[in-house]
Amino acid sequence: MDRLSRPATLASRIAQTLRDDIAAGRFATGARLPAEATLAGTFDVSRPIVREAIALLKADGVLVTRKGSGAYVSETPGGQVWRVASAPEGGPTLAQLFELRRVVETACAEMAALRRTDADIAAMRQALDAMQRQADDFPSAAAADIAFHHAIAQAAHNPCFTGLTDFVSQQLLAARQRAWENTARLRDSDGQPRAADAEHAALVDAIAQGDPIAARAAATAHLGASAARMGLA
Incomplete structure (x- = not known):
């Protein structure tokens, strides 16, 4: 040492x-x-x-x-709490967290399509509806966004993925709120609907249809677009 x-x-x-x-x-x-x-x-x-x-x-x-x-x-020397070690300059960075999100959430979407229940789909649609209704209340919209992705992770029926998704979501909460604010400004300026709404709906539909390939593709498309909206693409 x-x-x-x-x-x-x-x-x-x-x-x-x-x-x-x-x-x-x-x-x-x-x-x-x-x-x-x-x-x-x-x-x-x-x-x-x-x-x-x-x-x-x-x-x-x-x-x-x-x-x-x-x-x-202890008897569990690997630890019982998952955390991200800080980078020398004080990380993890937003880009690093989003890279982790891409890996985890695409896998969750694929597994959710294979394992989802009716209750899981209902939870996703409830969160999706909340995002749409609360789009101009940025903290509430960001919270509903987190609930949406939490529901997908839960539908994978693997608590390891749920815990990891929740951790990353909390780390990205402030960035999510800024993304909702940016989306609102764009909508006000060009009158176009929020692209994320269609992306989320496509993701739910693919999972509900039990199509793991389509679910992974929808998650990949959504996360790619989200990264672009955050200036990370």
């Missing part, structure tokens, strides 16, 4: 270094980590910084602590 410089995210960087050490097998499942004082010396930081790093890993389920004994590698 190398000593680190002192950036603002020092505790998170130490936590990531410890996470990497655990993943590499330097600390096995059930193993006790060195004492706080030892880790503080290794990283050349104060004990409160080490304590904060351990708290981060404990919150993610990587470590467990025992009063008076120290921190131990």
Whole structure:
């Protein structure tokens, strides 16, 4: 374990270094980590910084602590919480998150077409209707947009995909609101209907028809157009 410089995210960087050490097998499942004082010396930081790093890993389920004994590698050293590690410049960037969204949501659409229930389709159409009714209330429209894509992820009937979709959606919430505002301005200037409405409807129709190829294609088309509207294409 190398000593680190002192950036603002020092505790998170130490936590990531410890996470990497655990993943590499330097600390096995059930193993006790060195004492706080030892880790503080290794990283050349104060004990409160080490304590904060351990708290981060404990919150993610990587470590467990025992009063008076120290921190131990848990039975699930990979952690129980999914998060995006920050890039050196403070990422992830909007483009990186949207790239992840393209991969996850096209797969969700394909699986949803194979596994959807009537209740799943009803949830999608309800969210679609809410988006259309609340189009001029940008926070509400963005929330309905998130609910729409959440419904598609749920229709895949794999909680891993649902959790990942929800995480990315929350990271992109502000960008979604800006996209709704931009769409409203364009509609006011040229009188054209919102392109996203037709894209969403086509996606629901493909899933409802049980056509995984069409569903993936519709999701790909929608996400490509969304990226262009956000200036990411």
